[in-house]
Amino acid sequence: MEISAGDTAWILLCTALVxxxxxxxxxxxxxxxxxxxxxxxxxxxxxxxxxISVQFVLWGYTLAFGPSQGGLIGGLDWFGLAxxxxxxxxxxxxxxxxxxxxxxxxxxxxxxxxxxxxxxAERVSFKAFILFTxxxxxxxxxxxxxxxxxxxxxxxxxxxxxxxxxxVVHISSGVSALVAALVIGRRxxxxxxxxxxxxxxxxxxxxxxxxxxxxxxxxxxNGLAANAFIVTNTAAAMGALTWLTVSWIHRGQPxxxxxxxxxxAGLVAITPAAGFVNVPASIMIGLGAGTICYLAMxxxxxxxxxxxxxxxxxxxxxxxxxxxxxxxxxxxxxxGAGANGLFSGNPELVLKQLVAxxxxxxxxxVMTAVIVKVIQLTVxxxxxxxxxxxxxxxxxxxxxxxxxx
Amino acid sequence: MELAAFASFxxxxxxxxxxxxxxxxxxxxxxxxxxxxxxxxxx
Numbered sequence: 001m002e003i004s005a006g007d008t009a010w011i012l013l014c015t016a017l018v019x020x021x022x023x024x025x026x027x028x029x030x031x032x033x034x035x036x037x038x039x040x041x042x043x044x045x046x047x048x049x050x051x052i053s054v055q056f057v058l059w060g061y062t063l064a065f066g067p068s069q070g071g072l073i074g075g076l077d078w079f080g081l082a083x084x085x086x087x088x089x090x091x092x093x094x095x096x097x098x099x100x101x102x103x104x105x106x107x108x109x110x111x112x113x114x115x116x117x118x119x120x121a122e123r124v125s126f127k128a129f130i131l132f133t134x135x136x137x138x139x140x141x142x143x144x145x146x147x148x149x150x151x152x153x154x155x156x157x158x159x160x161x162x163x164x165x166x167x168v169v170h171i172s173s174g175v176s177a178l179v180a181a182l183v184i185g186r187r188x189x190x191x192x193x194x195x196x197x198x199x200x201x202x203x204x205x206x207x208x209x210x211x212x213x214x215x216x217x218x219x220x221x222n223g224l225a226a227n228a229f230i231v232t233n234t235a236a237a238m239g240a241l242t243w244l245t246v247s248w249i250h251r252g253q254p255x256x257x258x259x260x261x262x263x264x265a266g267l268v269a270i271t272p273a274a275g276f277v278n279v280p281a282s283i284m285i286g287l288g289a290g291t292i293c294y295l296a297m298x299x300x301x302x303x304x305x306x307x308x309x310x311x312x313x314x315x316x317x318x319x320x321x322x323x324x325x326x327x328x329x330x331x332x333x334x335x336g337a338g339a340n341g342l343f344s345g346n347p348e349l350v351l352k353q354l355v356a357x358x359x360x361x362x363x364x365x366v367m368t369a370v371i372v373k374v375i376q377l378t379v380x381x382x383x384x385x386x387x388x389x390x391x392x393x394x395x396x397x398x399x400x401x402x403x404x405x
Numbered sequence: 406m407e408l409a410a411f412a413s414f415x416x417x418x419x420x421x422x423x424x425x426x427x428x429x430x431x432x433x434x435x436x437x438x439x440x441x442x443x444x445x446x447x448x
Contacts, residue, residue: 279410284406329406
């Protein structure tokens with residue numbers, strides 16, 4: 001199979017864009033925590049980038065994309081990337097080296113567990129965080145990625161659509177965040193965002209990287225990538241405008257942090273739909289994301305769960321809305337390899353999307369509860385009370401983010 | 406779909422025009438109190 005120089009250059013560039021999203025997420029989260037936990041929060045994202053970069057080439061990729069074992073998980077045929085070389089794999093990305101596809105998928109595997117760290121910020125021990133990330137990526141991420149994107153994966157065969165990771169990345173991380181926060185328990189004291197400018201910088205860099213995430217998921221430099229690019233930008237903008245407006249109605253003032261959170265909510269929601277919907281639909285998806293995720297954020301404290309940085313509200317609920325919206329707005333006029341949604345006369349797609357959403361919620365929720373409980377009963381989950389009061393920067397890492405109090 | 410999208414955006418624009426802008430005495434995000442890095446020089 002012939003390698004396309006244009007497609008390969010595009011995928012490698014998109015890989016680098018998606019890589020940037022994880023440190024950007026670190027900035028997004030670090031601005032939202034107290035200043036005594038800024039460095040540890042940044043490190044969570046940076047460390048996940050390092051940890052999963054190695055885990056993925058050793059066994060993550062083959063479990064997610066290797067030859068299917070009954071549609072549930074990939075086999076170990078490609079352990080350590082054995083047999084994976086520069087020749088394209090036509091089943092995944094014809095025209096680009098198989099290794100380029102691996103690198104692109106690796107960055108998705110990296111950012112997904114990093115998203116969860118927002119739920120247990122400011123109280124989890126570094127040791128527990130490492131174990132959780134490694135176990136979760138292996139036991140939760142890899143199987144779900146296989147279901148949805150692996151050749152022979154049961155949701156792929158079933159016909160549910162997820163262009164760039166609404167279920168695989170966002171619902172799985174958002175639901176897991178809620179469950180993890182529930183088991184870990186609340187922080188001793190709630191802190192206010194210590195640097196909103198850092199969060200808005202992080203949101204801007206996330207938005208930039210998201211072009212690689214969604215447009216790169218076309219796996220070729222083509223018209224589908226262009227469609228994914230523009231609907232991604234439109235939904236992000238509409239999500240930000242909507243969240244800001246809803247917060248203005250609700251609190252009497254337009255929130256700057258709300259604009260950042262709304263942009264991310266819009267980006268999350270368009271992720272599964274980016275290769276299947278047109279531009280007007282992306283406006284509706286962004287509008288829904290800004291409204292629904294804001295309401296979910298208001299609901300979360302009533303659940304009495306300290307999901308510190310609202311990962312569930314933005315990623316769990318935003319991803320769910322995006323998956324359902326794909327069932328509503330998808331059109332084969334955008335992507336002939338996709339399917340028509342409800343508004344194009346095919347209500348069956350909504351049901352298929354709901355099955356994918358339900359399966360992801362259930363599997364991610366149950367397995368995360370098991371993983372967190374196992375860690376709690378072995379090495380423990382939380383730092384001690386004194387360490388939490390001092391802050392994780394000093395107590396876990398012996399460093400501080402700022403030379404000022 | 407195009408009309409619905411246009412109406413959604415138009416609704417936001419109208420909201421920005423008609424919504425009152427409350428002036429809150431306390432910012433929702435507390436300013437970080439930065440202390441001077443060096444001691445003041447004695448006269």
